Amino acid sequence: MTSAARPAVINRFFSGSAWIEGAALNQLDEMSRLPGVLEIAAFPDLHPGKYGATGVALLSSRLHPLLIGNDIGCGMSLFALDLPLRKLKIDRAVERLRRLETQAIGEAGDLLAEAGLPVDLAPDALGTIGGGNHFCELQAVETLAEGAGAAGLDDQGLYLLVRSGSRALGAAVFSETVAAHSGLAAGLDPGSETGSAWLASHDRCVAWASLNRRLIAARAAAALRADLSLIADIPHNLVRRSDRGFVHYKGAAAVTTGELAPIAGSRASLSHLVVAGAGISRSLGGISHGAGRKYDRATMHGRVGRNRSEREQLLRNSWGGIAICDDRALVVEEAASAYKDAGQVVSDLENEGLIVGLASLRPLVTFKKAVDEAEVEQRRRKPDYRREGGRGHERY
Template identity: 85%
Template structure:
């Protein structure tokens, strides 16, 4: 069974009447029993009325990930620490024919070193306090976050009509609220001994969490914009925002609050990316009016097939294998200097994004517009200046540099 939703608190009583759970996936979807067990636990949480589960469903720390959940209570545990995490898609004015992947990868390696505008001004423009985690803005973070340069592999009629160009280049950015969301989550957990019961949205504690939540969502959106701006600057290109879709947040509805836990929050007619892996296609879809049946939620990505611990020993057992994981069949390159992350984020760790989109199409939740192939995936680069400084230290030379092997 998956991790308890309470995670340190008393378990949810099984006598609670479970909420309705609607499955928006087929028998072809890879769904772990642990995730289904967690769904059942979530259906018994106080105030929960309805749950929509998507084909990227997988176990999470505080409940299954890949769900939209309607509740009269606020459940901060379900949203977790990366409040406002989402995906933003941008178009570049750099044509595909002018791209040299190796050269562009060297430029993108310095992505997080690119200068950005005055952060205080940017925060103020977003109606956020000017001292709100300014040093973390424009940074990707770890885990499954990334900035990826993509090109169109397949283009549907709807994608052509929407102005997508099969000779264009696009940036897909996946990141969230970084240290800000983590701080809000830690304070919330520390301040409530029975957080598993949720918070009354009309209470002082509920209102305070909602206010902090809203700031995290706005900050995370700005963060994705700045990551893209840095990437565009590294590539010497201009960019335009196509869509910005969060997938870790709550939104009010006329029936309560919809919690999107690893599920893209969309409205009818809204474009949304569904990420694959660094060695598989991502997809751009248009949400249909049918998404009202799924609480305005759809999958945001392929979803994990194997957890991080399980991946160690499956792939990347030596340096040669890890280097192979940094390339894909389209000649694409992954920039990731963290050996563990290379293994944990291998393509085989994820489900089939094609099957995920097919299930959503068959449920009449989305219409596919385009499929995009990964050319350069930036996850984590070593600070070259720091590496050089370490190389000059006597203890590093005595160890032969083994402690700083790149892969």
């Protein structure tokens, strides 16, 4: 990572109670020395990431595509359903949501055009969640603070929290940018042709990702035979122009004062809805977007899910909630214990005057990845290579 001589100011918006790895702090220090970097805000979900720590807002006079990475425009959207909690049967909801990505969403070209995007911009990927930490989760209110009703929440309602990004579109932009610029660690001049071209591609990815989250939610609502309305749509992987330069949100929710924002927990812990306070003027307009990882993916394989019984247990939570995840590795890597305490994150942000908590929401059905029945049957018909001494692919 290319470094400048004089480090930028780093403002830390977390307490001594926050779980912050030394590796993340080292990356933060390296980021403060990047060319053009003027100021950094670091949040309580801070954790090590590729090309720098994740959970930061960074102001720079130059563009740093490496910090934004390949999932340009990744964010979270919260929707209210017109389906009351009393009518929910979790097993039936699981059965219906397994078919989420098969629900019709209309002509992709028309949807892209309505969003002001080219009709040939990754139409086949629209309405798909992706892998890793992406999800669509059916939630119910656990606690409500004063003023939550004005935000559209009530304790008898059901909600959808969707996290996804620009899928292969952002990955293609990132790969092309890396291939074309050998000195990318130094960033791009925003006034140059290459800088302007990256910004234009970035803006399309951000708009596409927002549309994608809306269509994922529409598919989930259709599967549940419900209508939905948007409460909040907040990206956390993007660049925004400011009067001082360009603010890079690397895993940090980009908000304005008074704006509603979800802060995700895990599939076995509470998520939160907050409202951004006036204090965000001190944090470059950024807050945490989630709990943040406590353990990396590789480490999780030695911690949980050692056998089928343990993996099946990881798919359930104390509220009777169920996760739909037909990927054994993902079940382990995205276990609740991989993440920090979202409640502590919210507490730190509140104490810093950045947000006010409005509600906490419990996970009921979390959709991550489903294998269709035809594929399952095909797998069943394949030989059991484990018995034949070959390499099997046991599912949980």
